[in-house]
Each structure stands twice: as structure tokens, then as C-alpha cells.
Amino acid sequence: MSSTSSATAVTTDQRPGAEVVLRALKDQGVDVIFGYPGGAVLPIYDALFQQNAIRHILVRHEQAAVHAAEGYARSTGKVGVVLVTSGPGATNAVTGLVDALMDSIPVVCLTGQVPTHLIGNDAFQEADTTGITRPATKHNYLVKRSEDLAKVIHDAFYVARSGRPGPVVVDLPKDILIKPAPYTEAPAAGVEHRSYRPVTEPDPARILEAVRLLKRSERPVVYSGGGVINSGPEASRLLTEFVRLTNMPCTNTLMGLGAFPASDRRFLGMLGMHGTYEANLVMHGCDVMLNMGARFDDRITGRLDAFSPSSKKIHADIDPSSINKNVKVDVPIVGDAGRILAAMIECWKSDTTPIAKEAQAAWWTQIEEWRTKNCLAYVQQGSIIKPQHAVRRLYEMTQATGRDTFISTEVGQHQMWAAQYFGVEKPNRWMTSGGLGTMGYGLPAAMGVQIAHPDALCIDIAGEASILMNIQEMGTLAQYNLPVKVFILNNQYMGMVRQWQELLHGSRYSESYSEALPDFVKLADAFHARGLRAETADQLDDVIREMLAHPGPVIADICVAKDENCFPMIPSGAAHNEMILGPDQEKNARAVTDDGMVLV
Amino acid sequence: MSDTNVRTATIAVLVENEAGILARVVGLFSGRGYNIESLTVAAVDEEKLLSRITVVTTGTDMVIEQIKAQLDRLVPVHMVNDLSLAGPHLVRELALIKVVGKGEHRVEALRLADAFRAHVVDATTESFVFEMTGHGEKIDAFCALMRPLGLAEICRTGAVAIARGTAHMAA
Ligand SMILES: Cc1ncc(C[n+]2csc(CCOP(=O)(O)OP(=O)(O)O)c2C)c(N)n1
Ligand SMILES: [Mg+2]
Numbered sequence: 001m002s003s004t005s006s007a008t009a010v011t012t013d014q015r016p017g018a019e020v021v022l023r024a025l026k027d028q029g030v031d032v033i034f035g036y037p038g039g040a041v042l043p044i045y046d047a048l049f050q051q052n053a054i055r056h057i058l059v060r061h062e063q064a065a066v067h068a069a070e071g072y073a074r075s076t077g078k079v080g081v082v083l084v085t086s087g088p089g090a091t092n093a094v095t096g097l098v099d100a101l102m103d104s105i106p107v108v109c110l111t112g113q114v115p116t117h118l119i120g121n122d123a124f125q126e127a128d129t130t131g132i133t134r135p136a137t138k139h140n141y142l143v144k145r146s147e148d149l150a151k152v153i154h155d156a157f158y159v160a161r162s163g164r165p166g167p168v169v170v171d172l173p174k175d176i177l178i179k180p181a182p183y184t185e186a187p188a189a190g191v192e193h194r195s196y197r198p199v200t201e202p203d204p205a206r207i208l209e210a211v212r213l214l215k216r217s218e219r220p221v222v223y224s225g226g227g228v229i230n231s232g233p234e235a236s237r238l239l240t241e242f243v244r245l246t247n248m249p250c251t252n253t254l255m256g257l258g259a260f261p262a263s264d265r266r267f268l269g270m271l272g273m274h275g276t277y278e279a280n281l282v283m284h285g286c287d288v289m290l291n292m293g294a295r296f297d298d299r300i301t302g303r304l305d306a307f308s309p310s311s312k313k314i315h316a317d318i319d320p321s322s323i324n325k326n327v328k329v330d331v332p333i334v335g336d337a338g339r340i341l342a343a344m345i346e347c348w349k350s351d352t353t354p355i356a357k358e359a360q361a362a363w364w365t366q367i368e369e370w371r372t373k374n375c376l377a378y379v380q381q382g383s384i385i386k387p388q389h390a391v392r393r394l395y396e397m398t399q400a401t402g403r404d405t406f407i408s409t410e411v412g413q414h415q416m417w418a419a420q421y422f423g424v425e426k427p428n429r430w431m432t433s434g435g436l437g438t439m440g441y442g443l444p445a446a447m448g449v450q451i452a453h454p455d456a457l458c459i460d461i462a463g464e465a466s467i468l469m470n471i472q473e474m475g476t477l478a479q480y481n482l483p484v485k486v487f488i489l490n491n492q493y494m495g496m497v498r499q500w501q502e503l504l505h506g507s508r509y510s511e512s513y514s515e516a517l518p519d520f521v522k523l524a525d526a527f528h529a530r531g532l533r534a535e536t537a538d539q540l541d542d543v544i545r546e547m548l549a550h551p552g553p554v555i556a557d558i559c560v561a562k563d564e565n566c567f568p569m570i571p572s573g574a575a576h577n578e579m580i581l582g583p584d585q586e587k588n589a590r591a592v593t594d595d596g597m598v599l600v
Numbered sequence: 601m602s603d604t605n606v607r608t609a610t611i612a613v614l615v616e617n618e619a620g621i622l623a624r625v626v627g628l629f630s631g632r633g634y635n636i637e638s639l640t641v642a643a644v645d646e647e648k649l650l651s652r653i654t655v656v657t658t659g660t661d662m663v664i665e666q667i668k669a670q671l672d673r674l675v676p677v678h679m680v681n682d683l684s685l686a687g688p689h690l691v692r693e694l695a696l697i698k699v700v701g702k703g704e705h706r707v708e709a710l711r712l713a714d715a716f717r718a719h720v721v722d723a724t725t726e727s728f729v730f731e732m733t734g735h736g737e738k739i740d741a742f743c744a745l746m747r748p749l750g751l752a753e754i755c756r757t758g759a760v761a762i763a764r765g766t767a768h769m770a771a
Binding site: 130131134135138139142144159193194195196319320321323324325328 | 603615616619620623624627631662665666669670672673674675676677678771
């Protein structure tokens with residue numbers, strides 16, 4: 001085994017491997033794990049039974065265990081921990097692991113494995129877990145020797161949370177869990193890894209270059225992403241300070257929402273495929289772009305050769321492989337977002353380069369004009385509830401409660417409406433599956449958030465199709481009395497699929513109708529939760545009020561317009577300035593090129 | 601940095617000598633659609649538990665930068681060195697080449713082998729196995745000449761490479 005070179009204390013007394021595992025978790029500050037038992041991990045479950053330091057949350061499906069750990073991690077900044085059995089337990093977890101990989105969420109997933117002497121024999125519930133999860137994790141380990149056990153777990157936490165965070169799997173053969181193993185303390189000074197040493201401190205020369213470029217810029221923009229959230233709340237505070245200090249317009253990616261307060265007038269809203277008119281035109285027209293902890297994802301850039309054609313690009317990222325991957329940049333800055341922002345603020349204050357004040361004022365005038373388009377306007381009239389209106393009312397009514405509110409979403413139109421209409425003010429309050437786009441993420445994620453924040457208001461804004469993908473977790477809510485609110489925008493369609501079919505496939509709604517839906521009110525009842533339904537606009541507020549007031553878990557089935565589309569939209573393969581603003585312009589979508597058609 | 605100009609890069613990677621490392625590297629190339637022209641790996645330091653991988657790949661400058669950054673991101677990777685950019689370096693490959701034939705062809709094969717400094721490491725009355733080391737192009741050229749003379753089988757190691765002079769890689 002590799003990794004630590006620093007001196008570590010090894011205890012002489014040996015305890016069964018399973019106890020060593022729990023002790024290592026405890027030393028890593030773990031107080032809760034999300035898991036599901038099975039033969040290969042029975043020794044760990046036995047050890048769990050005999051202690052009180054670590055709380056185990058029994059989920060109903062291993063995928064949900066990982067999403068719950070993601071929700072826990074994203075809302076606390078701590079590493080989320082998962083425990084599953086070998087074979088099907090591990091394979092069920094894979095979607096969650098890839099989700100965490102794509103969105104850079106720190107998770108340690110312990111998987112059971114058949115005993116070492118049976119590995120490779122197609123033993124009962126054997127799967128090549130390290131093989132299967134190699135491209136699904138930031139790193140993984142198979143523990144083959146008892147003396148490595150504790151050290152591997154400490155390493156796993158270090159790898160999961162440092163640098164660009166991500167999921168780490170530790171595969172634990174059953175004999176290793178039973179045999180006595182020595183304990184190795186986590187090195188007090190932190191793990192010093194032999195080969196893995198992420199760079200967190202930025203190069204001051206690059207900082208200066210970036211600051212000067214921005215000061216001279218006539219049309220600047222700050223485009224920030226999940227990296228700022230991952231860096232910790234201090235980075236979001238620094239981002240806010242920097243944007244206010246420099247008075248630049250700021251837009252967030254889907255993963256970056258909450259890093260900058262949505263209510264600040266410098267906030268342009270989200271950018272990208274369903275971003276605002278003003279955010280996307282600012283990206284298109286800017287002359288200097290500061291990308292802070294985002295990765296020029298294809299949902300953001302649209303057609304690459306038309307992406308922000310006349311700007312100099314500064315890209316700050318902790319992962320060097322994100323730089324120059326999709327978009328060539330002029331000033332790369334490798335480091336932690338918080339440290340970069342702190343350095344930029346200092347440099348901005350001390351550097352004497354004159355600021356292009358007049359030009360920037362004119363830029364703001366232009367932006368205010370774009371804003372008057374009011375691209376998120378909708379008309380709520382008649383009795384049919386508009387989904388946008390439902391989210392807006394949810395936002396307003398939760399604001400009115402003054403409670404600390406955490407939003408998770410599933411995947412689809414409702415997710416985009418949540419991003420557009422539920423203004424997030426603070427970091428770590430917004431959990432969504434951005435990179436992988438995993439339907440079924442929201443309910444278990446909200447569950448993980450609620451475990452970490454028992455008194456907070458946790459709402460999963462869901463679609464009627466997505467929610468069925470992990471609906472079994474209603475059982476977990478009941479067992480632990482977690483008052484998560486599931487707010488379903490029920491349009492009876494896989495709305496996002498239907499929208500693409502309408503725009504790109506001649507309204508042939510192939511298999512996108514949510515046929516034979518359950519009665520969600522009765523379903524809630526069956527899971528010992530409160531079920532509510534709003535069928536008409538005049539019932540909406542009452543249902544939201546009742547949902548917020550109910551002390552336990554709730555499913556609120558909000559019957560919304562079936563054929564509403566999510567706008568603005570940049571059709572795939574189009575550029576930022578080719579956005580469709582609303583139904584009147586839908587015919588423009590016919591202009592989607594063959595190149596665009598192949599894009600997801 | 602060009603995103604149109606395609607070049608070949610010879611990249612040396614120093615890694616932890618641990619289970620699964622080769623699968624990580626190969627999986628990275630296949631998963632992200634990068635080319636592998638050749639790849640060699642062997643333990644180079646038993647004490648420090650290090651292996652060295654030499655990978656020859658082609659791509660635009662932007663893709664090759666990506667490949668290096670992605671390799672460097674793997675947890676058990678110590679160091680990535682693009683020898684093609686770092687300066688003068690040596691590239692060597694070993695090949696074993698079997699030629700089967702009689703009479704005139706056999707004589708001609710032996711004569712050419714001599715010219716290419718290929719060694720005969722096995723012979724029967726109807727066959728030779730030649731061993732040669734050198735740059736891949738030299739081996740290509742030799743094999744092309746052997747084809748009409750009864751070339752039966754080729755096996756090649758793929759390139760290994762090292763910088764000239766005092767510059768060296770150490771973990
Ligand atoms: C696991 C998974 N399968 C398929 C998809 C493709 N997909 C994206 S959105 C969507 C429809 C979601 O429907 P619903 O949950 O009702 O949300 P709506 O778009 O109607 O708001 C589908 C099938 C996905 N994102 N995830
Ligand atoms: Mg739907």
C-alpha cells in the first residue's frame with residue numbers, strides 16, 4: 001500500500017476489522033452513515049449495534065444512500081458516508097457515485113466484498129466493485145491486508161474532501177472485517193500523500209494579471225460555479241465581497257446557485273441552456289470573463305465556436321484538467337476558490353490600474369435594458385396552475401416563514417423552474433443533480449439534508465416521473481420522522497422530454513406521457529405521511545400553507561399545466577444570442593441544425 | 601495552443617506500483633476517447649514501489665494537454681512528463697521478428713538484417729527470429745522489407761523513452 005509517508009501511531013492491540021473501520025470513521029468526525037445491510041457487511045452492522053457514536057440511517061435502496069450522503073455533504077461541507085453490501089449493494093450505489101463524481105461531492109462509500117480467498121471465483125454476491133467503480137469514483141481501494149485497513153480509510157477521507165472533492169470507494173472483504181487488525185491514528189498534521197498533492201494556493205502573478213485585465217475591462221462578467229460552494233461558505237462570502245467591491249455583473253451556474261445572493265441587483269440569474277436573457281447576453285457580449293469554479297460545461301456554453309466570441313477568459317479552478325478542456329482560456333489560475341478570491345480582493349485594493357469606470361457604467365445601462373425583457377415573466381390566469389407560479393408562491397411563502405430553507409430537486413422542467421423562480425440567498429441551501437442529471441436524486445438528497453439540519457425546512461421540488469425513481473425513501477422519512485416536504489409539479493408528462501419532442505421531433509410524444517400515475521395523496525398516506533393536492537389555482541396557497549405547517553413529511557401533489565415549456569431556452573447546438581424566449585418564438589427551433597440534433 | 605494541429609506525444613508517467621494502476625490509465629484513455637499508439641509499463645523502483653509507464657499518443661495540442669492533466673489527476677500518479685516537449689530524448693523499442701522461407705529469400709533476409717543491425721536469436725533451416733531495437737520507424741522499415749521475404753510474425757514492446765542529458769524524473 002501506498003500513500004502516507006508521515007509518521008503515524010500504530011496501536012499494538014488488535015481489534016476486529018469492523019471495529020477498526022468504525023473507529024477510523026469516528027476519528028474522521030463521522031456522526032452519521034447512510035446504509036443498507038447484507039451478508040458481506042454483517043460484521044460492520046454487528047459493530048454498529050454495539051456502539052452509540054455513529055448513527056446509522058437505514059435507506060430503502062443503495063442509490064438513495066449515496067444521494068442522501070450527497071445531500072448531507074453538500075449542505076454541511078462534510079464528507080458524506082455510505083455503507084453497502086457486496087454485489088448488488090455495490091452496483092446499486094453506482095449511479096449515486098457517478099452523480100457525486102460529476103458534481104464534485106465528497107463521499108466515502110464502504111462496500112462489502114466476498115472474503116479475499118474467494119475474490120475472482122464468481123462467489124455469491126461477488127462483483128468486481130473496484131473494476132466497476134473505477135471510472136465512477138475519484139479513487140477507490142480494495143483492502144487486502146488488515147494492517148492497511150485504518151490507513152486506507154483515513155486516506156479515503158483525505159482524497160474525498162481535498163482538491164476537487166469526489167466520491168471514494170473502499171471495498172472491504174469480509175475476512176478483513178472479521179480478522180483482528182491494528183489501528184493507525186489519522187495523522188494529526190493531515191495526510192501527506194505520496195503521489196496526490198492538489199494545488200490550493202494560487203500563483204500571485206496570475207492573480208495580478210487577472211485583476212488588471214478586469215480593471216481595464218469595459219464589459220466584465222463574473223461567472224461562478226459549484227467550485228465556490230465546495231470551497232466552503234467563506235468562499236461565497238468572498239465572492240459576494242468581490243462582486244460588490246468591483247460592481248461587476250454576476251451569474252451562477254446551476255451548481256453555483258446560492259454562492260451569490262439572488263436578491264442582489266448585480267445578480268443576473270442563472271446562465272446557460274435555461275438561463276436568463278440578460279445572463280446569456282452578458283456572457284455573449286462581455287470583453288473579460290472571470291470563471292470562478294465552473295467548468296465551461298456544454299449546458300453553459302452552447303455552441304462552442306460561438307461562445308463569448310470577443311472575450312478574454314480568466315479561469316480559476318482547483319482542477320488543472322478543467323482548464324483548456326472545452327474552452328481555451330487566456331489566464332488560467334489553479335487553486336482553491338476561496339484563496340483565489342481572497343488574493344484577488346487584496347490585489348484589487350492595492351493595484352493602481354485605473355478602472356474603466358465610464359465604459360462599465362455604459363455596460364450596466366445595456367444590461368438594465370436587457371433586463372427589461374423580463375424573460376421570466378409568465379401569466380397566471382384561470383384555474384390551471386402554472387408551474388412557474390407554483391414555484392414562485394412556494395418561494396414567497398417559505399420566505400415569509402423566515403425559516404432556514406434547503407431546496408433539492410429532481411431532474412426535468414421542474415428543476416429548471418426551481419432554479420429560475422426559487423431565489424437562493426446562501427450557499428449549501430441548493431441541492432440538485434447538475435452534471436449527471438439523475439432523476440430520483442431529490443428525495444434522498446433532501447433526506448440527507450434533513451438529517452444534518454433537523455430543524456430546517458427541507459423541500460424537494462419534484463416532477464411526477466422523477467419522484468417515482470426513489471419513492472421508496474418515503475419509508476425512510478417515516479422511520480426517522482424526517483419532515484421533508486415533497487412538492488410535486490405534476491404535469492403528467494416527463495415534461496422535459498415532451499418539450500424536446502415538441503421542439504425537435506414534430507410533437508411526436510413518444511413514451512413521454514406519465515401513464516397510470518399513482519394517487520400521490522394515497523401514496524403519502526400509505527407511507528405514514530400527509531398527502532395534499534392542489535387542482536386549481538385558488539387551492540395552491542392553502543396547500544402550500546398546510547404543507548409548511550405540517551410537522552411531519554408531506555407529499556403535495558400540485559396539478560399544473562400539462563403543456564408548459566421551460567423558457568428561455570438555448571436549443572442544443574445554438575449560441576447564446578440565439579435563445580428562444582417563449583412560445584411565440586418556438587418556430588425558431590426549427591432552425592436547429594443536424595449538428596444540434598445529435599446533442600443531448 | 602492549437603486545437604487543429606495534430607502531433608504525436610511521448611509521455612512518461614511515474615506511478616505507484618499498485619494493483620489496478622494500469623487499468624486506471626488504460627480506462628482513462630478508452631473512457632475519454634484518446635488514442636494510444638503504444639503503452640509500456642514496468643516496475644522501476646522496488647524500494648519506493650514505483651512503476652514507469654511510457655505512452656505514445658496523438659492529438660491536437662489541446663487534447664494532449666488534457667491527456668497530461670487527466671493523467672496527473674489520477675491519485676496514484678506521481679509525475680507526468682511530456683518528453684516530446686521537454687527537449688531531446690531517446691526513444692527505443694524492442695521487436696522480435698520471425699521470417700520463414702528458403703533459398704534466395706533466406707539469404708536476402710539475413711543480409712538485410714545485418715544492414716539493420718538485427719540479431720539472429722533463433723534459427724532453423726527454414727526460419728529466423730530477428731531481434732532488433734531502435735526507433736519504431738526503423739522497425740517499421742525493416743518489417744516492410746521482410747514482408748516479401750517470408751515475414752511470418754512480429755511482436756513489439758512499444759516505445760520506452762528517456763530524456764537526454766542530466767534532466768531526470770524522480771518521485
Ligand atoms: C435516471 C434518468 N433517466 C432518464 C432521464 C432523462 N430525463 C430527463 S428529464 C426527464 C423527465 C422528467 O419528468 P418529470 O420528473 O415529470 O419532470 P418534468 O420535466 O415533467 O418537470 C427524463 C426522462 C434522466 N434525467 N434520468
Ligand atoms: Mg412531469
